[in-house]
Amino acid sequence: MRIVSLAGGIGGARFLRGLKAAAPGSDITVIGNTGDDITLFGLRVCPDLDTVMYTLGGGIDEEQGWGRSGESHVVKEELAAYGVEPQWFGLGDRDFATHIVRSQMLAAGYPLSQVTEALCDRWQPGVRLLPMSDDRTETHVVISDENGRRAVHFQEWWVRLRASLPAEQIGLVGAEDATPAPGVLEAIGEADLVILPPSNPVVSIGTILQIPGIRAALEDKTVVGVSPIIGGAPVRGMADACLTAIGVETSAQAVLELYGSRLIDGWLVAEEDKGVALDGVTVEARPLLMDSPEATRDIAAAALSLAHTLH
Numbered sequence: 001m002r003i004v005s006l007a008g009g010i011g012g013a014r015f016l017r018g019l020k021a022a023a024p025g026s027d028i029t030v031i032g033n034t035g036d037d038i039t040l041f042g043l044r045v046c047p048d049l050d051t052v053m054y055t056l057g058g059g060i061d062e063e064q065g066w067g068r069s070g071e072s073h074v075v076k077e078e079l080a081a082y083g084v085e086p087q088w089f090g091l092g093d094r095d096f097a098t099h100i101v102r103s104q105m106l107a108a109g110y111p112l113s114q115v116t117e118a119l120c121d122r123w124q125p126g127v128r129l130l131p132m133s134d135d136r137t138e139t140h141v142v143i144s145d146e147n148g149r150r151a152v153h154f155q156e157w158w159v160r161l162r163a164s165l166p167a168e169q170i171g172l173v174g175a176e177d178a179t180p181a182p183g184v185l186e187a188i189g190e191a192d193l194v195i196l197p198p199s200n201p202v203v204s205i206g207t208i209l210q211i212p213g214i215r216a217a218l219e220d221k222t223v224v225g226v227s228p229i230i231g232g233a234p235v236r237g238m239a240d241a242c243l244t245a246i247g248v249e250t251s252a253q254a255v256l257e258l259y260g261s262r263l264i265d266g267w268l269v270a271e272e273d274k275g276v277a278l279d280g281v282t283v284e285a286r287p288l289l290m291d292s293p294e295a296t297r298d299i300a301a302a303a304l305s306l307a308h309t310l311h
């Protein structure tokens with residue numbers, strides 16, 4: 001079976017680990033969000049691609065959900081001793097090596113998709129991991145503070161400000177001119193089914209859907225989504241702050257309506273969200289808390305069996 005999944009960071013990566021367990025032997029292509037990417041100290045950092053790669057490859061810091069296990073922070077301390085900014089983004093020593101390899105390959109002219117493939121040679125995530133685009137796009141957030149109204153990089157809003165200032169607008173800079181990375185549209189075209197994991201609907205899935213051509217390709221497929229909102233709350237993360245920014249309520253119903261019935265054929269909600277409904281969409285209620293590998297595998301299995309009933 002050929003499965004395509006979109007993915008952000010932690011929510012997407014954990015779900016994918018469950019999907020691998022639920023569908024052994026299937027061919028899984030993951031289209032990763034690169035809107036979170038940022039250049040720091042001259043190095044290109046791709047948090048969501050790395051979170052998927054490390055999580056599926058066994059190198060993730062399980063507690064934190066991002067970054068490397070067994071990490072140290074000597075380089076960060078030394079950079080701080082030089083007074084080099086930004087100091088609000090914590091890159092670990094092991095993680096630095098990934099960004100050095102990536103940046104070296106990008107500087108040599110390799111596209112991000114080939115760089116990602118080379119990094120995955122080491123981690124063997126067991127899926128084919130593709131960036132949504134080889135073109136550089138970045139999510140920026142409009143905020144207002146004592147310096148006035150301005151746009152900052154998504155990571156500055158998310159990590160430095162911890163979303164404490166309301167996002168007045170969220171946009172993917174460079175989206176209009178971006179094209180899907182090689183293999184993305186082909187994988188969607190050949191897929192037996194597409195799964196949207198419980199990733200952030202605005203800055204993970206919403207971002208991927210903004211790359212011209214991706215949404216249209218998905219609309220021709222059987223697409224099952226897993227709600228990232230349980231009982232009106234994002235389980236972890238700040239999806240509520242992102243939804244509010246685009247005028248969408250934090251609920252499983254509102255996220256389904258945001259995606260729409262042209263895209264979504266099946267929608268898994270948590271048991272407390274049983275009443276959710278939309279014309280043209282089959283909704284099922286299941287426990288959706290990814291609090292153990294077994295529970296996560298069961299969520300993925302439920303998404304697969306819902307997809308089979310829709311074929």
Ligand code: GDP
Binds near residue numbers: 009227229
């Ligand atoms: P990020 O890039 O690291 O923010 O990760 P993603 O975009 O892939 O996913 C983040 C979203 O996953 C959060 O905003 C939550 O709404 C959702 N999420 C996290 N844990 C769970 C869970 O256990 N169950 C469900 N249904 N959603 C979750």
Ligand code: FO1
Binds near residue numbers: 048095158
């Ligand atoms: N998140 C934080 O809250 N603080 C950090 O210092 C931080 C560093 C970091 C380094 C590498 C990486 O791959 C991810 C990192 N993250 C950090 C997570 C990341 O900023 C966000 O959680 C995601 O981009 C949101 O999807």
Ligand code: CA
Binds near residue numbers: 009048
């Ligand atoms: Ca992300």
Ligand code: CA
Binds near residue numbers: 218
């Ligand atoms: Ca469809």
